[in-house]
Amino acid sequence: MKLSRLVFYLFFTVVLILAVFFYRWIFSNLILAIVLSYILDPFVSWFEQRHFPRWLSVVSVYLLIAGVIAWFTSQFIPDLVAQGNNLFDLIKNGDKLTGLYIVNMPFLRGIYDFLLNLDKQIPGLNIAPQVVEILDSTNSYLASIPKLLTDNYKSILSTISLIATIPLLSFFLLKDKYKLRKAAMEFSTNRYFELCIILLRKIDDTVGTYLRAMLFEVIAVGFMASIAFSIVGVSYPILIGATAGVANVIPYFGPIVGVAMAATSILLAGGSLTTIIYAAIAMYIVQVIDNNIVYPLVVGGTISMHPLLVLLTVLAGGWYGGILWMLIAVPLVYISYSLIRVLYTNLKDFKII
Amino acid sequence: MKLYLQWIKTLLHKPNKYIALRRYSIFKELSSFELYLLNNFMHHRSFKSGELLFDKGYPLEVIYFIEKGEIEVHRNVHSQSSMKLGKNQFIGLIDMFYESTRNSQAVAQTDVVAVAISCSDFMHLLKSNPRMGTKVLTGVCKSFSSTIFHLSNPIEERDEAK
Numbered sequence: 179m180k181l182s183r184l185v186f187y188l189f190f191t192v193v194l195i196l197a198v199f200f201y202r203w204i205f206s207n208l209i210l211a212i213v214l215s216y217i218l219d220p221f222v223s224w225f226e227q228r229h230f231p232r233w234l235s236v237v238s239v240y241l242l243i244a245g246v247i248a249w250f251t252s253q254f255i256p257d258l259v260a261q262g263n264n265l266f267d268l269i270k271n272g273d274k275l276t277g278l279y280i281v282n283m284p285f286l287r288g289i290y291d292f293l294l295n296l297d298k299q300i301p302g303l304n305i306a307p308q309v310v311e312i313l314d315s316t317n318s319y320l321a322s323i324p325k326l327l328t329d330n331y332k333s334i335l336s337t338i339s340l341i342a343t344i345p346l347l348s349f350f351l352l353k354d355k356y357k358l359r360k361a362a363m364e365f366s367t368n369r370y371f372e373l374c375i376i377l378l379r380k381i382d383d384t385v386g387t388y389l390r391a392m393l394f395e396v397i398a399v400g401f402m403a404s405i406a407f408s409i410v411g412v413s414y415p416i417l418i419g420a421t422a423g424v425a426n427v428i429p430y431f432g433p434i435v436g437v438a439m440a441a442t443s444i445l446l447a448g449g450s451l452t453t454i455i456y457a458a459i460a461m462y463i464v465q466v467i468d469n470n471i472v473y474p475l476v477v478g479g480t481i482s483m484h485p486l487l488v489l490l491t492v493l494a495g496g497w498y499g500g501i502l503w504m505l506i507a508v509p510l511v512y513i514s515y516s517l518i519r520v521l522y523t524n525l526k527d528f529k530i531i
Numbered sequence: 532m533k534l535y536l537q538w539i540k541t542l543l544h545k546p547n548k549y550i551a552l553r554r555y556s557i558f559k560e561l562s563s564f565e566l567y568l569l570n571n572f573m574h575h576r577s578f579k580s581g582e583l584l585f586d587k588g589y590p591l592e593v594i595y596f597i598e599k600g601e602i603e604v605h606r607n608v609h610s611q612s613s614m615k616l617g618k619n620q621f622i623g624l625i626d627m628f629y630e631s632t633r634n635s636q637a638v639a640q641t642d643v644v645a646v647a648i649s650c651s652d653f654m655h656l657l658k659s660n661p662r663m664g665t666k667v668l669t670g671v672c673k674s675f676s677s678t679i680f681h682l683s684n685p686i687e688e689r690d691e692a693k
Contacts, residue, residue, distance in 0.1 A: 223659075227659060227660065356571040356572070363574050368583075368584075371574075371576060371593070371647070372585070372590065372592040372593050375574075375593060375647075375649045376590070376592055379651055379652070524590065527589065527590045527632075528589055529588075529589075
């Protein structure tokens with residue numbers, strides 16, 4: 179290799195490392211902006227096919243979304259906020275929601291009596307007081323959440339302002355999509371050019387299809403679960419239905435989260451075991467509709483990942499980065515796996531390995 | 532007033548940057564908007580003399596439209612039979628409809644500048660713009676007819692036909 183070329187590559191690497199260091203704070207925003215642009219791209223292309231300039235297509239899609247959000251806000255947000263506030267009031271009400279109050283709820287009373295009996299029969303076990311203590315400490319932590327929000331309003335505001343930059347970043351990613359793709363392809367040498375084209379297409383297909391399907395599914399399941407929970411008589415149906423929709427991103431375990439939240443809500447409201455069973459059946463029906471109609475229609479198949487691998491991935495995601503990583507771990511692993519498979523096949527086809 | 536209107540018109544009227552694509556026979560009939568859509572998926576590539584464009588057995592992913600220079604296409608690597616392609620010609624389009632891997636090897640004979648488009652992007656573009664698809668496929672048919680005519684008729688007969 180020529181010395182001048184070596185010096186150039188060295189210089190380029192140093193600049194790249196410095197750029198990564200300088201922009202490291204906005205990486206998460208950039209990733210979210212890429213996700214948003216993948217979701218919106220088909221709509222922008224639809225306008226573009228109808229002779230709209232690319233920038234005007236993006237603006238039109240943004241205006242349409244703003245309209246939908248405004249309509250949705252006026253229709254559903256007041257209910258959602260009211261339900262959230264009621265839940266917060268319930269959590270804040272520490273005097274009422276003590277450990278003893280919870281264990282004396284109709285459904286839990288039997289279990290608590292059983293534990294008391296167990297304590298009597300096995301001297302020194304003391305499991306019942308420990309359960310009350312755990313419930314007390316959980317309650318005091320939950321009660322501190324509203325205070326945490328008010329104490330950290332500055333960091334919350336800065337987070338909101340960072341989030342507001344995502345649509346802006348996404349605007350430029352959408353507007354200059356083709357320019358960015360061309361610029362990226364300029365970096366590839368002739369030997370790897372066709373391979374890079376294949377990979378770019380695969381990324382577009384896998385990531386784009388998966389993200390759009392996921393969003394559609396979240397909305398569909400959230401909507402169906404809200405209706406099903408309100409029919410069954412669960413308290414805060416919109417809030418719990420929306421959460422169940424988001425949790426549905428995790429295959430196999432998402433629906434359980436939805437049912438668990440509904441059961442907790444029923445218990446807090448003093449409901450019966452029958453209502454919990456009805457809520458579970460309602461969620462099961464939502465899942466049947468989702469798995470047999472919504473998902474196959476949108477994606478044309480399901481994620482071919484073994485349930486054990488899904489479980490391990492969700493657990494690893496949870497240990498690594500909490501709830502957010504639990505949500506994104508499965509799609510991330512699925513997309514990475516698909517790309518590695520395509521890369522390996524094509525490296526062999528192009529006789530590179 | 533008329534002069535002002537003319538001035539505004541010149542400001543709004545941008546020269547068509549993609550008109551150069553019309554020199555390829557299959558894009559001759561495309562409108563400037565269709566050329567703009569096509570150009571979005573085109574990539575400029577440069578090859579040094581003697582550099583390999585693709586080899587036999589490689590996945591067929593890209594169609595090359597030659598802007599400058601000359602390439603030599605070998606159907607069978609060991610045989611002497613080869614075909615030369617130059618300015619305003621293209622390679623990969625015919626195979627695209629029939630095979631998924633390259634059945635020939637292409638090497639740059641001189642320094643070559645080409646524009647490349649992915650077969651999948653090209654097909655997607657034609658499917659989502661049926662009018663554009665019809666124009667391109669008409670161009671492809673004309674190109675096929677011309678090739679078949681040249682192959683099936685000896686040079687003397689063609690001269691007589693003229």
